[in-house]
Amino acid sequence: MKREEIRICVLRIEGTNCEQETFDSFNRLGASPEIVHLKQLTGKSSENRKRDLLDYQMLMIPGGFSSGDYVRAGAIFAARIKSALEDQLRSFVERGSPVLGICNGFQVLVETGLLPGIDEIMSPVPRAVLGTNDSNRFECRPTYLVNENEGRCLFTALLPKKKVVMFPSAHAEGKLMFPSDEEEKIVSLLDDEDMVVFRYTDSIGNYADYPWCPNGSVDGIAGICNSIGNVLGLMPHPERAFFNFLSPEWTRRGGPNEFGDGWAIFESAIQYIEKKW
Amino acid sequence: MSQPLLKRIDAPFEIFQIDLFSATDDQLESLSHELGIALSLDEMKRIREHFEGKGRLPTDVELQSIGQAWSEHCCYKSSKVFLKEFITGIDNRDVLLRGDAGVMRFDDKHAYALRIESHNHPSAVEPYGGAATGIGGIIRDVLCMGAQPIALIDPLFFGPLEIKHENIPVGIKHPKYLFSGVVAGIRDYGNRVGIPTVSGGVWFDDGYVGNCLVNVGCVGIAKIEELKKNSVGGADETLILVGGRTGRDGIHGVTFASAVLTEKSDEESRGAVQLGDPIMKEPLIHAVLEANRDGLISGMKDLGGGGLSCVVGEIALSGGCGAIVDLDKVPLKESGLAPWEIWVSESQERMMLSVKEDDADKVLEIFSLYDVPATKVGHTIQERTVTLIFNGVKVFEMDLEFLTSGPEYCRPCNIDSVSSDIEEAYPEELERYDVEILDMLSSINVCSREWVIRQYDHEVRGGTVIKPLQGLPGHSTHGDAAVLKPVEDSAKGLALSVSSNPYAVAIDPYRGSMMIIDEVCRNLASVGARPHSLTDCLNFGNPEKPEVLGMFREAVRGIGEAAAHLDLPIPSGNVSFYNEAPTGTVLPTPVVLGCGIVEDICRCITSDLKREGSDIYLIGRTQDAMAGTQYFMRNNGRSAKVPEVDLEVLSQSINFLIDNIEKDKILSCHDISEGGIATALCEMAVGGSMGAEIDLSTFDIGLRSDVKLFSESPTRWLVEVEHGTKLEPPAGVELTKIGSVGESSVMIYDGEEILFEQTVAEIECRWSMKLWEIMG
Incomplete structure (x- = not known):
């Protein structure tokens, strides 16, 4: 498939607020992203605006505070998606199309049951939660992540294994938790199944606690993928690290105009689609 | 009644x-x-x-x-005469519009909009809601020029955080409660609405115990062809009210803001504080910009102070028209509002659009996609009157010329406001300043603002190139200005910085205000940005008191003369009077937000030290004028001498600095402000996690050591350059090599004498922990 034919649905509702920079990230790579309001997929818009999820090659759920995150982060957006689009979403994931959720998008993917997605496409109820940070407040800070994935996740294909990257975090609810009686088991299962994609580290790659891990996430996990490897959710923002000049350290390191750490996530997805279809 | x-x-x-x-x-x-x-x-x-x-x-x-x-609040009746004399006349060809926000040219195709205003009274009564709706209002001011808001800036002023409860009068809230509520309000609104908060400041003083100041600034970016005036396009246009519903919240906000606070303000005026809803605002921004991009809007205006009553008259009259409005079409939060309540309510998240009749339905369709209420409430007419119909009854008919011809006063003003009778007294000179410098670094007005900054999303929109906290991972320090890259296919940057100096202004409003302009300009220059425009928020007490108005006039004169000399237009601004409470009047507090242009963001620099062994230079001359300095205030020093800004030297220095930054000759740069050279050097050291060694005897021989350490004289920077690099300053600019970047300690000498020696780790600990310790 040609790059410019790759259609990416950047999905939004009220309170989604990272759609423009996420759109820009795909646009810079020559793909064809489109910012789509959920109502355009659910038939609740004027005729000329109506869209079909299955016409897209990738679904992108950007960061923000969808619907204010007033119930639980991502819960309202997820409920609205699932109530209208459950079947389409299932087919979309089943056919191997990439789905990426960043920050609020990760919260939405967990709330829909697409993540962790252990041996199932979508669980009927959420099997994990992104809870309030241990600091009990919103944290905006550079975070360092190690690429833990051995190859299952399609979004890290271009990222060397164990490479440490900087994607900034900005959230109040990023603490990944599983049911406490099974937490250990689930984490080791995720590790065994190569579904852990990123863990928080310090700036030289050692696993580390607060403030390096801004939220107290279980086992320092920052991002996970499903069993198929085509759905990725992560709290930190790769789109805010697309160019080096967005890094907090570029005036020390130089090379401001080069691609930043975040580029690999978007480019990996595009290359995957180019090859697969 | x-x-x-x-x-x-x-x-x-x-x-x-x-x-x-x-x-x-x-x-x-x-x-x-x-x-x-x-x-x-x-x-x-x-x-x-x-x-x-x-x-x-x-x-x-x-x-x-x-x-x-x-x-x-609405007609600036006490301040207009001075604003006209000193400020509004500063003009150049980059000023594109002066409306709810000012608009300046950014490049051939783009413009940026800027405005700052106060939300002081509401925040003093209800800090969380007051601050949040302040953000909401300033965003709409920028939006209604047709601009996408891209940055928020929040300068805040409170009483001392550690003041004892028994020292706070009845009816006044503790500064810690106010500070925490205001930061939370800005955080929860700004973060949700998705506009990064990239700059700001927090000042503490006894003068703000009774009346905290919450100023909010916003900057936006627009295509020049999509800019809008805040006026209707002519007669027979449809007026569409968009956004939130109208309720009883925020009734009499402007009149509340135009009187002093009293003991009873809390119970009497809470209803004057509006309720914010960022999740209505966020899609409102999208819908407005989409309708504007599609060319469907003739003009628009934000509903702020005075609600519909102000917006309808102003938007119609500035388009040379009048309007007829059906008040009963206005969507309400609850039934039973009297017509006057609907007319003056300041309920949030509302804007008025004027559109061609044929385009009205297209506009409604866009708003319906985003689930944002949009209602045709009236239409424009030739005659310059506004008529209101409610349930078929004409309840209002007024000539706009009369309604908008608010009084303009030339109130008595005592401009002999510099207290020249202060007898100078310097603190005792010491052999070593370790304790003083460490205490200064951990003092509330100097210590790290990380506790605040980390709660604000300063990176959303993915364009924050130079961030408010800078330096090595885990060792960040304060930057002087933030830089945004607002246009996708351009390397040009927009730098933002905000400054105030109430302590100097209180002693000498004219010189103190010039110091503020100086600081905002040197902050911009520190990162490599050429100052381009300013906007100001002037917070003062009751203008009916001649000494308050005298201070105001002198401050405006200082700002105006400096801005005019530097060719910096002030295309928008705000005056906030009546900042008084039973505890007294606030310090006279002009706040200036400066915007600067960076030709290529890749040339920007930051304040953290970069390389061991590089040279440290001081740009500028140190004056023995210590009035209003942190050092004097902490140590009971007394002086009426506020340093003088030499505007010509300031221009030359900025040009010299930026030329060298653009040639990649400067590795790091930090302006010298609160706490003098001592603080500036320590902050640079913390950011780079590197030491430094400087010798104060290299410059201005004859000054006392403490003056050299702590003077806050204007037009000075510390810069780091590669060892051996030659800088060639123009004749008027003093440049002194004062030391070099070292390993792990900061050492300050005055000739043979060592004044200060501490490890960077100790400095960082003292500087960065204070607010976390107090606020948790």
């Missing part, structure tokens, strides 16, 4: 006619008070004359409307 002058009109809703004609002077005054419109006797008499000419009595809706339009 007990007033015998009010006569209920026979209508199926509550409306009164007000018998101004037979009212005595006393009755006029008490009427103004009872209606909550805060107009003076003379103003009430002028209204009476107007209606006598019309041969009819006004309705309560009409009187309320005039009360809004003629409030200090």
